[in-house]
């Protein structure tokens with residue numbers, strides 16, 4: 332256990348599961364206090380009982396602006412300030428473009444892209460007011476760069492998150508607020524259970540992932556913590572791929588023939 336984040340206060344959306352859960356636990360292991368937001372209230376209550384006074388859970392819907400305002404004001408009310416924000420919450424409704432309803436497209440874009448915009452808006456407002464800098468880390472995806480069959484809404488929204496991050500870095504650097512994106516590949520979480528539990532789909536993924544496995548959520552949390560840390564004090568507007576070399580394997584695996 333290190334104490335890199337002693338006296339730091341962080342807000343994490345999507346804290347009740349998967350990557351957000353791993354980030355929350357690791358931040359607390361390293362000394363921070365965390366406000367976790369999620370739709371899943373039961374998951375938040377479980378975290379509260381595990382993490383005691385270092386964590387409070389707030390039921391919030393990241394697609395609602397008033398929920399972000401409330402999250403920031405609760406964080407400041409309870410712990411006095413906001414140093415870091417992790418915009419992690421996400422999910423999608425899949426469908427090929429020719430069949431995808433406008434409702435499903437809007438659901439995904441609203442959650443994945445608009446939710447991050449609204450979060451950044453209120454998190455950065457608070458950080459600006461404090462005049463002591465801060466760090467925002469947005470969870471995008473390898474799918475910001477690589478399309479996914481049946482995933483147009485998700486991939487487009489994740490590409491939007493990457494550009495939104497860069498725009499945030501441009502606007503907020505003058506306030507010493509750094510904004511970076513992390514782009515995970517395949518991570519073993521409830522979100523990808525469907526892929527991982529189907530042997531054929533799993534095999535298709537593994538053919539393309541040179542490390543031949545999905546990441547453990549902790550392997551995303553560690554670089555996500557780095558991005559908020561002092562060690563990353565000059566990393567700003569960056570997109571950090573954490574994908575087991577998946578992005579470099581666009582070609583079929585020629586090792587079968589050569």
Ligand SMILES: NC(=O)c1ccc[n+]([C@@H]2O[C@H](COP(=O)([O-])OP(=O)(O)OC[C@H]3O[C@@H](n4cnc5c(N)ncnc54)[C@H](O)[C@@H]3O)[C@@H](O)[C@H]2O)c1
Pocket residue numbers: 344345346347348349350351368369370371374391392393394419420421422442470471472473514515516517518519520521522523
């Ligand atoms: N798992 C992967 O392979 C993978 C890869 C790349 C990117 N990502 C991204 O990482 C992030 C976390 O994914 P995960 O795999 O940990 O998924 P997960 O399903 O384990 O966790 C997502 C959490 O977000 C919460 N959430 C969903 N909608 C919400 C809303 N409207 N308001 C508040 N909370 C909401 C859920 O309740 C859940 O607790 C997502 O943005 C996802 O797109 C995941």
